[in-house]
Amino acid sequence: MRPAYWRRMDVAARRLTPFGLTLILVVLNVVPLHVPALAMVFPVLPLIAIYHWAIYRPELMPYYAVFFIGLLQDILTNMPIGVNALVFLGVHGAVISQSRFFTGKSFAIVWLGFALVAAAATLANWVLISVYNMALISPGAVFFQYLLTLGCFPFFAWVFLRWQQTFLEHG
Amino acid sequence: MKFRLHPVSQVTAPIKSLAQRFALVGFIALSFAMMLSGKADISLIERIRVQASDAVAPILDAISRPVATVTEIADQLEELSQIQAENTRLKKDRAQLLQWQTVARQLEAENKALRGLLKFSPPPKATYITSRVIANAVGAFAHSLLLNVGAPDGVKKDQAVTTGKGLIGRIASVGNRSSWVLLITDLNSRIPVVIESTRTRAIMAGNNSDRPRLIHLSPGAMVSPGERIITSGHGGVFPPGLAIGTVSSVSDSGIEIQPFNDRRRVEYVRILDFGDESLIRPAPFSSSPSSARPSSGRPSSARKDGKKTP
Numbered sequence: 274m275r276p277a278y279w280r281r282m283d284v285a286a287r288r289l290t291p292f293g294l295t296l297i298l299v300v301l302n303v304v305p306l307h308v309p310a311l312a313m314v315f316p317v318l319p320l321i322a323i324y325h326w327a328i329y330r331p332e333l334m335p336y337y338a339v340f341f342i343g344l345l346q347d348i349l350t351n352m353p354i355g356v357n358a359l360v361f362l363g364v365h366g367a368v369i370s371q372s373r374f375f376t377g378k379s380f381a382i383v384w385l386g387f388a389l390v391a392a393a394a395t396l397a398n399w400v401l402i403s404v405y406n407m408a409l410i411s412p413g414a415v416f417f418q419y420l421l422t423l424g425c426f427p428f429f430a431w432v433f434l435r436w437q438q439t440f441l442e443h444g
Numbered sequence: 445m446k447f448r449l450h451p452v453s454q455v456t457a458p459i460k461s462l463a464q465r466f467a468l469v470g471f472i473a474l475s476f477a478m479m480l481s482g483k484a485d486i487s488l489i490e491r492i493r494v495q496a497s498d499a500v501a502p503i504l505d506a507i508s509r510p511v512a513t514v515t516e517i518a519d520q521l522e523e524l525s526q527i528q529a530e531n532t533r534l535k536k537d538r539a540q541l542l543q544w545q546t547v548a549r550q551l552e553a554e555n556k557a558l559r560g561l562l563k564f565s566p567p568p569k570a571t572y573i574t575s576r577v578i579a580n581a582v583g584a585f586a587h588s589l590l591l592n593v594g595a596p597d598g599v600k601k602d603q604a605v606t607t608g609k610g611l612i613g614r615i616a617s618v619g620n621r622s623s624w625v626l627l628i629t630d631l632n633s634r635i636p637v638v639i640e641s642t643r644t645r646a647i648m649a650g651n652n653s654d655r656p657r658l659i660h661l662s663p664g665a666m667v668s669p670g671e672r673i674i675t676s677g678h679g680g681v682f683p684p685g686l687a688i689g690t691v692s693s694v695s696d697s698g699i700e701i702q703p704f705n706d707r708r709r710v711e712y713v714r715i716l717d718f719g720d721e722s723l724i725r726p727a728p729f730s731s732s733p734s735s736a737r738p739s740s741g742r743p744s745s746a747r748k749d750g751k752k753t754p
């Protein structure tokens with residue numbers, strides 16, 4: 274009886290980790306690093322996590338979790354509340370609707386997919402913020418942020434894949 | 445148990461997928477609603493942001509400390525390697541500064557004498573609240589810092605935030621243990637400034653890039669690169685005379701300012717506290733009797749009031 278209970282708890286805890294890891298990325302994203310090159314703009318690390326888990330374990334990342342992560346991202350980056358929530362939900366929904374395309378694809382294809390999805394997300398962010406502020410945001414920094422996010426993808430995707438293999442295989 | 449699973453899942457699967465689709469649409473609608481209400485009723489959304497920032501602040505505080513320590517060590521190692529060049533530069537600087545000191549002393553004495561003649565009441569003296577930067581939300585879309593002090597420490601909305609080099613922003617919202625600073629480079633930042641040498645008034649507007657711009661310059665004003673920009677004190681939000689930056693370029697597209705502060709390397713900031721609204725009330729000039737409001741007593745009493753209110 275007891276071992277079964279603990280096993281259930283263990284599985285439940287493991288299944289919470291994608292959400293937890295994404296939350297950690299949201300917080301890490303705004304920690305002041307004092308690295309001049311990185312501090313100009315920061316990559317949108319949570320976007321990587323949203324994309325990754327929507328491909329590999331969508332059932333562990335329900336909509337309300339995505340919404341909550343987006344809200345926290347909005348709050349901690351001091352952006353209008355709702356913008357990132359909307360963008361993350363859009364990314365999550367889009368990737369799930371194309372889940373058949375992503376199954377069994379190589380890493381390069383997944384990265385390419387991310388390049389497209391992140392481009393759409395960045396564009397949506399740019400339009401939303403520009404409309405919200407009634408002012409055009411300079412596209413240079415936005416584009417740099419996109420490139421930085423794209424460059425960070427392989428590392429975080431690798432970490433998530435390892436995590437998945439180690440902790441979520443039997444979940 | 446096992447053979448019952450089939451028919452049940454056959455019924456529940458479509459419902460589940462339908463519910464999920466509704467959930468997506470629902471949450472997207474909710475996001476939109478929050479954005480719109482943030483635009484319309486700023487106080488409610490602002491309260492959510494402040495509460496959430498307060499909740500996350502201890503975590504960010506804990507994480508940012510070791511990060512800051514590591515950076516400090518790296519900086520020290522870097523400085524060690526350049527210690528000799530630094531030393532010669534400092535010696536040169538010191539010789540120059542000694543000259544300036546003499547000039548400053550003369551001016552101070554002259555100023556004091558002239559003030560005595562005019563019965564000038566000096567502006568209220570500021571006290572400082574020093575704070576650590578625990579989050580650096582400087583991206584393509586917003587330029588803000590999160591500080592680890594809040595209302596109980598005496599932080600109030602619209603106070604000026606500076607570093608040793610000059611103005612860096614103003615307090616945008618205050619929580620119980622955290623507060624947000626809107627940087628001078630943010631899109632929503634508008635600061636009344638003057639060009640120090642010519643006293644030309646202008647507004648410095650942030651644009652989410654490293655270089656804010658001067659707008660609303662008086663027509664016919666001459667601006668040239670290298671001129672210092674300081675706060676004018678108009679509007680009563682900032683005290684006059686805080687250093688901001690220098691004019692970096694003048695072109696048809698606008699006048700760009702290079703701020704003195706490098707926001708990438710800000711670890712600690714100072715919040716200027718003038719007590720209760722002392723900046724908004726115009727300082728009593730010679731027309732009102734200065735004996736009625738002793739200039740030395742006023743700032744301290746205002747400070748006491750400021751301490752009582754939180």
